[in-house]
Amino acid sequence: MPTAKSAAPVPAVEGRSPRGSARRTASPGEPAHWTAVVGLALGIFTIVTTEILPIGMLTGLADDFGVSDGRAGLLMTLPGVLAALCAPLVAVAVGRLDRRIVLTALMALLVGANLLTACAPAFWVVLVARALVGLVIGGFWSIGAGLAPRLVPAASVATATAVVFAAVPAGSVLGVPAGTLLGEHVGRRAAFVVLAALALAVAVLLATSLPALPVDTVTRPRTLAALLRVRGVRVGLAVTGLVVVGHFAAYTYVTAFLRDTTHVDGTRITVFLLLYGAAGVAGNFVAGAALTRGPRRTFAVAAIGIAAAVLLFPALGRTWPGAVGLLVVWGFAYGAVPAASQTWFARAAPDAREGAMVVFTASFQATLAGGAFLGGAVVDATSTSAVMLLSGVLCLATAATVALAPGPEGR
Structure with a gap:
C-alpha cells in the first residue's frame, strides 16, 4: 500500500482473518458468476431508486403528512447523511460474516424500510424508515461495490464493474420520473410497495446467485x-x-x-x-x-x-x-x-x-x-x-x- 514516499503493505492494520485471505480475483478456472454481478447491479439500482424516489412526489408527501416542503426535504437529506455515517459502522460491525449473508440481509432490510414508508401513520415514522434506507445505502455500497473482482476472472473485472455501476445513472434518472408516474397512477404509498417487491426479488436473486464470500480482510x-x-x-x-x-x-x-x-x-x-x-x-x-x-x-x-x-x-x-x-x-x-x-x-x-x-x-x-x-x-x-x-x-x-x-x- 502506498505511503507518502513509497508503496509498501500495511499488514498491521489489515486484521486478516485467521482462516486465511480470500482471493482478490476469481481464478481463470472458476466459473464467472455473472448472474451475481447482475444481482449486485439490480441491488444498487433498487437502492438508488429508493433514495431519490421522493423527489418525484415530494410535494404530495408533504401534503399527505401535513408538513412543509422544506421539512419533507428531510426524506432526501437524511438517507445521504446516514449512509456516509453508516458505511464505516456497518463494515466494522459485520466483521468476518460472509458477505453473501450481509448483502442479502441488507436488501431484506430495504424491503422492510419501503413497507414501513408505505404504511407509515405519521411523518416521524417515515423518517425512521428513511434512516433505515441510509443504513442500507452505506452498508450495501461499501461492501458490494468492490466485489466484482471476486465474482469474475481478472480479464472480465472491468466489464463486471461497468455492469454494476451502470445501475447508478439508471437509478438516478429513472427514480424521479418513476416516483412521479407511480404516485399518479397507483398512489404515493403504493409506489413504495412496488419498491419493496423489487427489493424482495433482488434479495432472493442475491441469496441464490452469490457464491460464498468469506472475508479476505476484516475492516x-x-x-x-x-x-x-x-x-x-x-x-x-x-x-x-x-x-x-x-x-x-x-x-x-x-x-x-x-x-x-x-x-x-x-x-x-x-x-x-x-x-x-x-x-x-x-x-x-x-x-x-x-x-x-x-x-x-x-x-x-x-x-x-x-x-x-x-x-x-x-x-x-x-x-x-x-x-x-x-x-x-x-x-x-x-x-x-x-x-x-x-x-x-x-x-x-x-x-x-x-x-x-x-x-x-x-x-x-x-x-x-x-x-x-x-x-x-x-x-x-x-x-x-x-x-x-x-x-x-x-x-x-x-x-x-x-x-x-x-x-x-x-x-
Missing part, C-alpha cells in the same frame, strides 16, 4: 484510520469530493433551470432527463473499458466534460436543442465518475479493498449531500445560472488536481 477502525494516511486515498478523497460536489450542486437544480430558463414543461423535462440517463449508462460502459489502463485519465476527461457542459449551460441551455445536447454531454461524462472513483480507491489500497470501498462510499454520499446543500444555498442567494458556473469551476479544479497530484498508486 476495523484502525484500518480506516490507516487508509486516510495513504497519499493515493487522500487524493482520491479530494478529486471525488470536488467533482461530486460540483456535479450535484448543479444537477439538483437542473430541473429548475429547464423549467424557468429553458421553459420546458414537465413531460419534456422527463424526456430530457431520460436522455441524460441513457448517456450516463453509455459513459459508464465506455469508462469501464478505459479504466483497465487506470483511472487517472478517465477521471480528468470526465471532470472536463462535466465542466464544459455546465459552464455552457447558462448560455446554450436556454434553447431546447442546446439543453439536450449539453445534458447528453453532461450525462456521458458523469457516467464515468462513480466507476472511476471506485477504481481509484481500489488501486490506492489494494490490500484493504473493502476498507477502501468504505472510504469511497462515505465520501461519495457525504459530498453528494454537501453538493445539494451548496447548490441550494447558491440558488437561494443568486440563480441557477450561478450554480452552473460554480459547478464548472469545481470540476475544472478536479481535472487540475488529477493532473498535478500523485495518482492512486502514490506516484
Whole structure:
C-alpha cells in the first residue's frame, strides 16, 4: 500500500482473518458468476431508486403528512447523511460474516424500510424508515461495490464493474420520473410497495446467485484510520469530493433551470432527463473499458466534460436543442465518475479493498449531500445560472488536481 514516499503493505492494520485471505480475483478456472454481478447491479439500482424516489412526489408527501416542503426535504437529506455515517459502522460491525449473508440481509432490510414508508401513520415514522434506507445505502455500497473482482476472472473485472455501476445513472434518472408516474397512477404509498417487491426479488436473486464470500480482510477502525494516511486515498478523497460536489450542486437544480430558463414543461423535462440517463449508462460502459489502463485519465476527461457542459449551460441551455445536447454531454461524462472513483480507491489500497470501498462510499454520499446543500444555498442567494458556473469551476479544479497530484498508486 502506498505511503507518502513509497508503496509498501500495511499488514498491521489489515486484521486478516485467521482462516486465511480470500482471493482478490476469481481464478481463470472458476466459473464467472455473472448472474451475481447482475444481482449486485439490480441491488444498487433498487437502492438508488429508493433514495431519490421522493423527489418525484415530494410535494404530495408533504401534503399527505401535513408538513412543509422544506421539512419533507428531510426524506432526501437524511438517507445521504446516514449512509456516509453508516458505511464505516456497518463494515466494522459485520466483521468476518460472509458477505453473501450481509448483502442479502441488507436488501431484506430495504424491503422492510419501503413497507414501513408505505404504511407509515405519521411523518416521524417515515423518517425512521428513511434512516433505515441510509443504513442500507452505506452498508450495501461499501461492501458490494468492490466485489466484482471476486465474482469474475481478472480479464472480465472491468466489464463486471461497468455492469454494476451502470445501475447508478439508471437509478438516478429513472427514480424521479418513476416516483412521479407511480404516485399518479397507483398512489404515493403504493409506489413504495412496488419498491419493496423489487427489493424482495433482488434479495432472493442475491441469496441464490452469490457464491460464498468469506472475508479476505476484516475492516476495523484502525484500518480506516490507516487508509486516510495513504497519499493515493487522500487524493482520491479530494478529486471525488470536488467533482461530486460540483456535479450535484448543479444537477439538483437542473430541473429548475429547464423549467424557468429553458421553459420546458414537465413531460419534456422527463424526456430530457431520460436522455441524460441513457448517456450516463453509455459513459459508464465506455469508462469501464478505459479504466483497465487506470483511472487517472478517465477521471480528468470526465471532470472536463462535466465542466464544459455546465459552464455552457447558462448560455446554450436556454434553447431546447442546446439543453439536450449539453445534458447528453453532461450525462456521458458523469457516467464515468462513480466507476472511476471506485477504481481509484481500489488501486490506492489494494490490500484493504473493502476498507477502501468504505472510504469511497462515505465520501461519495457525504459530498453528494454537501453538493445539494451548496447548490441550494447558491440558488437561494443568486440563480441557477450561478450554480452552473460554480459547478464548472469545481470540476475544472478536479481535472487540475488529477493532473498535478500523485495518482492512486502514490506516484
